[in-house]
Amino acid sequence: MFPNIEDYDRTDIRQLGLYAWKFDLVALRQLIEFNNDGLNLKISDLCNEAIIANEIGDYRRHCDLTMETMSFHKIEPWMFQSTFLSLYSVVEASLDRHCDICRKRFNLSVRKEDLKDKGIVRAVGYLEKVVEVEKITSDNRWAKMLNLNKLRNDIIHRSGIVENPKNIILYKYEFNIEVVDGKIYINYENMITIYEHIERFVEFVFLRDCKDKNRNFKI
Template sequence: MTIDFGKLVLKAPLFTFDFTYNLMRSFITHTEDSVNASIDEYINKGPEAYEIEICAEEGIYQHVEQYKGLDSQDVFLDDIFKNHFPSVQRRSALLTLVATYEHELERFCDIYAKRHNSPIKLNDLKGQGLERVHLFIKKIIGLQDSKIFPTIKKIIKLRNSCAHNDARVLEKDGQPIKAIEELIKDDAVNVTQDGNQIHIAEGFLIFVLDLFDSYTDEIKTKVKAK
C-alpha cells in the first residue's frame, strides 16, 4: 500500500506547554550564563586606567578608568557592568518569555475553540494579549478561580513598563504603578527599585517561568476535568 503523505492531515496537539517550558528554561539558562560571563569578564579584566594631564607644572593629573567605551567620568563603571546592564539583559529576556507564552496560550485557545466548536472564539472577546486569553479560559473552560493569574497580571504590568516606559516604576503622569510596587515589596520576587527604574536580579526569570508553568497546569487540570 502506498501512502500519500501529502493528503495526511495531522491533528494539532492541544497541549504543547511542556515543550514551551523546556525551551524557555534553556533560554533563561543561556541568558544568565551570558550575564554572568559579562560580569566575570569585567571583574577579571577590569577597566583600563589612564591619566589626563590637568597641570603638569603643578603635578595635577586626573585618573580615569575606561571599559568598553564608557569611562568613570560619565558613569559608575561597577554599577553599570555589574548591575545595570545585567538588569537590561533580563528585561529583554522577560519580553521574550512573556511574548512566547502569550503566543502559546493564544494558539491553545484557537485550537480548543475549533476542536470543541466553541460559540465564542478568542478574537470575539475584548482586550488583547494574556488578559484576553484569561477571559477565554474563564468563559469557555471555566477556570474562574485561578490562584496564579493575579500575579501574572502584575508581571504583565512590569513587562509593559519594560517595553514602553523604560522600565520605570511610575506611570508617564508620575503616578506609581501599583502592581510593580507590590512586586518590589514581595520578598519572594527578585525585583527591586533602582532610582526610578526596575532592577531585575538573577532568579526573577525562573520565577516568572514557574508562574506560567503553574498557570498552564491549572488550565490542563480544568480541561481534563470537563
C-alpha cells in the same frame, strides 16, 4: 531538559498542547542560563584583568577595566527585561492557540477575537465564558499573572519606568524585584521566580476540565 512525549497523555489535546508549549519554555530557560553564565564570565574576566593591571602598576588600564566592568553590570536588567518579554509573549501565544483548539474541538461559533479584552485576559475570559472550563480567575496563580501583566506594561510602554508607587511595592512583594531610581531592575533570581510561576500557571490553565462533563478533550 526538553519534554518527553511519554510523560504526556497523547489522547488528550490539552496534554499535547502542553507538551508543545514546554519546548518553547525549556528553550527560554536555557537562554536565561546561557545569558546569565556568559555575563558573569565576562564580568569575572574583566575583574581579574583589572586586578592584574593594578598589581603591575598600570593604573590607567585598571581604571578603564573597572569602568567597563561597571558598564556590564548595567546590562543585566536590560537583558532580563528582554527575556521576560519573550517569555510573556510565548504565554500569550500559547493561550491563544489553546483557545483556538478548544473552539474547533467543540465547534464553537464565538471566537476569542469577538471578546473585547486583549492578551491573556481575553484568552482566560474566552476559556471561562465560552469554552466554560473550571474557574481560573479565582485562583492565586491568575492574580500573580495579572501582576506580571502590569510589569510587562511598565516595561513595554514606559521603558521600565514605574510611575505608579503601588507597583513598586507590588513588584517587590510578589517577585522580589527592585525598582532602582524609578526603573525596574530584574536580576537572574527574579527571572527564575517569574519563569517558575509562569510554568505553574500555564499547566494549571491547560489542564482545566470543562464544567459540562459532556465536553471532553480526548481524541
